[in-house]
Amino acid sequence: DAGVIQSPRHEVTEMGQEVTLRCKPISGHNSLFWYRQTMMRGLELLIYFNNNVPIDDSGMPEDRFSAKMPNASFSTLKIQPSEPRDSAVYFCASSLRRRAGNTIYFGEGSWLTVV
């Protein structure tokens, strides 16, 4: 099993530029999560999808952030325009949502630096 695949692994961009982070969940999983991790705030849930439908986006910091899941095997998190305070590690995770015991598996993260 390839696990959750994220790209790019590292990105450095200038303030004001658009950033697109990509995620391929584990095949067969029907829930997908985007998290952000910083030293100050720890791991925060940004948004999650069930069956490609956004369920809870209350963690999305502002309108500059958007996430899409056009199909079961692909999701994007976009930041436009990017700001230095968006510098963080962004994790994608997926799970197979069942009645009980749905373990969430994380990717290795995308390290974003906005200068």
Added chain:
Amino acid sequence: DAKTTQPPSMDCAEGRAANLPCNHSTISGNEYVYWYRQIHSQGPQYIIHGLKNNETNEMASLIITEDRKSSTLILPHATLRDTAVYYCIVRVEGGTASKLTFGTGTRLQVTL
């Protein structure tokens, strides 16, 4: 999801058992206890979870008190590679509330 309380840091000698406590005194009857860990620069890794019975897998054991207000994660023979931040999380299963909410965790340092 119920709030959890963990010590910020712990040390353990290599080869010894590491016992990581977690307090979740406001846990509800339908909330599971999950443990994840995060090794530096990696994504969080699932370890184990349980509802009310003790659980064991190839990585660890989970001991949940009878009143379910606290639990202990046991790494039976800690190695240097177990140095990580360990997160105790309680969450409702099923429905739409299937997200994980991370606290600050316990930073476990395994030493020679």
